[in-house]
Amino acid sequence: MSATPTVKPGAGKELTAEDMAVLKIRSKLSESDIKKLHAEFWHDNPDGIMTNETYEKFYQKQKEDSTIRNFPRELAFTLFDSNHDKKIDFVEFLMANAFASAENRREALGYLFDMCDTSLDGRMDMTELAGFNSIVTTSVKKTQNASTYEAMNVAGKIFSFIGLNAEKKLTKEQFIEECEKIPLLKTMFKVKK
DSSP states (O other): OOSSOOOOTTOSSSOOHHHHHHHHHHHOOOHHHHHHHHHHHHHHOTTSOEEHHHHHHHHHHSOTTSGGGGSOHHHHHHHHOTTSSSEEOHHHHHHHHHHHTOSSHHHHHHHHHHHHOTTOSSEEOHHHHHHHHHHHHHHHHHHSOOOHHHHHHHHHHHHHGGGGSTTSOEEHHHHHHHHHTOHHHHHHTOOOO
C-alpha cells in the first residue's frame, strides 16, 4: 500500500460506476463478486486497511476447496502488499483475490502484470518492471525460502526482460513468456488445482 494517500479507483468506501468499470477490467471479476468482496472488506476493516493478520482470518474463513486457497496465503498477501508494510487497501485485496482465483500460472502472471502496469497502457516500462522486481524478490525470499543469491539472480533475470525490444517496454504476453523461463518463478506461481 502506498505510504501517502493516493486517489486510486475503487480504494474508497463507496464504489462509483467509474470505480466498478476499472475494477472489473483490472480484476476480471464480476460486478457481484467485486461488490461482495468490497462489503466484506469494509465490514472487517472499517478504516480501509487490511493487515496481514486480518487477511489470515479472511483466508481461514474460506472453504478448503475455494479458489482463494489455490495459492499459499502468504504469497497472495506478500505480492500485493506493494510497499511491504503488512497492510493492503481494497484494490490490493481485490487483486490478491483475483490472483488467487487464477486457473493457471499464465493467468496468475497476467494479474501481476496488470497490478504492476500502473500507467494502464498494457505495457510494462522500466519503472513498472522495477516495482514487479521488488515485489517478486521479497516474495521469493519469504515464500520459497530462497537465498539472497537466488533472489538476486531472479532480480537480474527480471531486469533483463526490458532489453527485449526497442521501445524498452514489455507486452503482457512477453512478460508472461519471460517469467515462464525462470524456474523459481514457475515454482512460485504453481496453481494447486
